[in-house]
Amino acid sequence: MNKGNGKQHITTVLGPVESLESYVKADWWREIFNANYLRTDGDVVDDESITKAEVDFFLSLLNPGFHDSILDLCCGQGRHSLELAGRGYSKICGLDRSHYLITRARKQARNDGLSVGFREGDARKLSYSADSFDFILLPGNSFGYFETNEDDKRVLKEAFRVLRPGGRILLDITDGDYLRENFVPRSWEWIDQNHFVCRERSLSSDDERLITREVITHVKNGVMADQFYAERLYNSGDIRAMLNECGYTSIEFHDPIITDSRRNQDLGMMARRLIITASVEKEWTPKKKVSRKKKKVAVVLGDPRLKDVIKPSCVFDEDDYRTIGRLKEALSELGDYEFTYFDNHSSMLSWLRQSGSKADFIFNLCDEGFLNDPRKELHVPAALEILSIPYTGGNPQCLAYCYDKSLVRGIAKELDIPVPRAFVINPEDSSFIEFPIHFPVIVKPNFGDSSFGITQNSVCRDISELQDAILRLKSFSGDCGTVLVEEFLTGGDISVGIIGNLPDKYEVLPVIEEDYSSLPRGYPKICGYEAKWDPESPYAGITSIPADLSEEARRFLVASCLKLFGRLGCRDYARFDWRIDSNGTPRLLEVNPNPGWCWDGHLAKMAGIAEITYAEMLGMILKAAEDRIFGDNGK
Template sequence: MNGNYKDKDKPRSKQNGLKPKKQLGQISNLEEYIKSHSSQIKISPFLISNEVEKQEIKDIIKKEVDKFLEVLKPNYNARILDLISSHGEYSLELAKRGFENVEGLDRSSILVQKAKTNAEKEGIKVKYREGTPRKLSYPNNSFDIVLLVGNVFGFFDTTLDALNVLKETFRILIPKGKILIDIIDSEYEKKNIIPYYWQWLDKKHFILRETNLSLDGESLIIREILSHIEKGVLSDSFFSIRLYSKELMLNLLKEVGFKNIEIVDYSIDIKSKITNFQIGEKHILFTGFAEKELEERRVRVKKEQRNVVVILGDPTKRDPLKPNNIFDEDDFRAIDKLKESLKDIKGYNFIYINNHANLIKDIEKLKDKVDYVLNFCDEGYYNDPTKELHIPALLEMLGINYTGASPQSLAHSYDKSLVRGVAREMGIPVPDAFLIKPGETIFELPFPFPVIVKPNFGDSSFGITQKNVSYNLENLINAIRDLRDLFGYDKPILIEEFLTGKELSIGVIGNPPKYPYKLLPIAELDYSSVPDDLPKICGYEAKWLPKSPYGKIKFVRANIPVEMERDLLEWSIKLFERLDCRDYSRFDFRLNSEGYPKLLEVNPNPGWHFDGFLAEIARIDNIDYKTLIEYILKSTEIRLGLLSSDLF
């Protein structure tokens, strides 16, 4: 799949609530199409990979950094924060020049991931994290220098937003710490607006840009239309860049408390009409000192060890989801691997509970002796999968902190139809589907075969095998009958369109958007080992029966368009927050035959096994099993306030 996967000529499913995008012609007032400054910023998958432009931007950034260093004269051991770091161009350039303590923060998970990738490619050690500049997670007095460069001030919605960012910047600077702000020259821009121009990007792509001044004269309104000579319009985007006068910036800095403010005008020689709208020819630098007293830092006495209770399934009791309904050799090996990994994590004392007959009494005895519970009991209370939420509910009632999702989150995610409804309400596409209610024997199939038949309630793919994929009415009736025989006639059944494209998973470790988090690489299920005559599904056979034709399915790094990657990550973060997931989760999507992704499932407490899907996806990014478990522990501790938020 090449170019923009969102082909605007293709209609979207009405059931998903998505309509085809209307093609816009000439527009007299661009401002009518701007909702807010920041919410309209989009990342074009083509523009960020245009090598010609990339090189020119790199050359310009080198010249800008020359100017920044000339003005700041920083020490090489200075702690520097590149606030709103975008792709990391400025922080990487500083690190290349020998500055060892450089960090970057951006509000976009896509840009943070891009910056991390750029740093890894160049072998440069720079830490990047996601966060909001309006409420920074750093402690007071954390940095010697904070940079707000690349005209990032232009993307704040209001002057009040800008003021709040400056207050947060002042807070995290040490006394006499320096701020440096780089903005485009507003007066120059107003006088030199080019209403229209177009530019070839390569032999097949060209861009048309329109620029207006807003009615209040405080913003540039920009429209960019990216086109392909054969495919036509690929994207039609609107941006708003706020303009700041010298007087306004000076007043804002003074109001926050910055002293010794200096203003420096400088110019950039731009060879072409570069498509990166953050770079103008005339710039203004503002520098100032944070005039404040040094606060006495509270010194926390670090506990030598954390006492953590690990709750697991009960191996002495029947488990209806496992083959033969018992814990087998693979289960005990997984438990041993977990204990080995936990033993290697320093600073912890782990206490294991797996006897569910005495579970409540055992937890009550330890209540005042533990920091929190590592809830790895995905089997459920008494190994009953419908009672997975009972464990966190019990811990809630006893006032004991724990890892993972809340009872409400687990209850919601157990209901596939409910999750579909939440996703559709949020504008996240889901497969076409309908629900067969208990007792219903007559129904109408509102979409064509093939379809897949699923129990509406449940996880671990229990009840889902190759026989659930139906290509005709006889298959469908048989699959419904088999599910009712397995689960009972009092349970609803979900009939979904069977998606045949790539199957993708995204792992999230941490607690977005409030706390630091890590996005594992988007992974694709490799079905190449499955015989051609079998449906490509990851059901019960793939997860529990290694000797079946599905036993060799594995995850590989996904190869998908940048724009699709951005959408999947954005949807996953939104679902994480909306469904109250915590500490670690996995989100599964699949492409339809036309290449559009749709949500399959939300897994708020995905399997913790060393050979489970989450661990397999983590290994794609060279994260071993022990480190993955440690990330989950640390994410929980940050959420609970037991650990500072400096992790990923």
């Protein structure tokens, strides 16, 4: 696996296997649609002329108006959506389960100046209301991936639900009968000058699915992927029966698509495809009155009456009040909740017993800690646990784990997640007989967050600077506890955000990295205390941009963050900070449960890149907590 922008690492690869079918995961489709997919199938799915010809054909069959609403279901990287939008169709939406492909689609739409509403989601449970679309396209052989045909029927039923009366659907699926007789058991081909792919295929034991194994290899770096997938083989009779069962009428089969690729080699499932159209004859769905009772949510915040040692002036200032105002304004846009606010810590326990217990749950935004003491951040959820009041975010144990950077490093190592080399010392011990890592290093308080105690002077190039930094840290933060001395990595400064909960109700936000291009020469590239709290510092000009990562690196980061999310007991939302080393390997710096919630924080920046507003981001956190506490129906 390639873990970064630099060197590639050879993945584990199986030898010969007796049964391809036994290696196919039920949810293989979650991970396979990435950059490798665009490499191996790019001769079809990334060919502009093929896309144009397919869209020409689809339009000739459906004849939509330029202002009709069209859903490109299982849209991949949005090739059909973008082509339609480029031709002047103004109400185009695209939905796909692949985070990578949707991110690519959004980026391409921005680059082309096109307006397409791309969403990440499951085709079996569409996030659109009934009667939303005039037409639905299910193009590019994106049907039949699920473990059972009942799941495929759910896709068609959901499409029926969101189509308007008189709406039409177009299916573009592999010709099952043709593939049963003509699939190629083994093949290999060059993808480009550096990559080639070897394929094995076999029918499943019931002859209902075609199983494929792909081994993708780079000529210099070795095997990049050894992956298995399966697709259900439907013939025209199967599809007609399924469409009838799901309520469709006027079912028509059109000329098949015979694909012509520029590589003219193994086309696999894309070789010959059935094109089917059908209509929806139904009454308009009655508008249901929303019977859902608004949830009463109490928002718990830091106390502006008390000293706060993290803030430069040690008190809440105008910017803090403006941030709280932006929060309240955003929450006011969420119609499913009624909010009350509490920030008087001197009466917190009595308020929780009396008023807090009347709320359906607490939105715990008190990242300052009880009495604005960051060491007591876990005390707020601890009190809520004692009083059996449900709340958002991490529990006391999770917050305790993540407050200790050394402990998180140990857990990451246990999970085989790379971390920078480092050691922990007592600040009283500023003499080093043996120095276990190379300079430069960065000095951090082992306990804490908000970059407290981390400044440009924390980066040290020799023993003398290190001793000064430790003394400075002790002077700056008083009793800072143990000190973490960590190798200073020179690569990208990366953050990953997750909203939701395991095992599968989560969204990974776009990965970001810090842009240090505005920083004067000679300043160490860190996003420390000055960047967050000193508007006059050169560090205040640092911005966050979409991370420039390979798909392999992104997949590695996401998989690692999900492991940590589960192992550390994170809930509802979390942020993970990484740094790339000189070899291109991402190394974990820290984990932030209940990360900064403010409108201009890193989590909000990630959401903004995904075209999620600040209010929508807060709503996603609340919904994640609500589903976890009360179940999917919010009762």
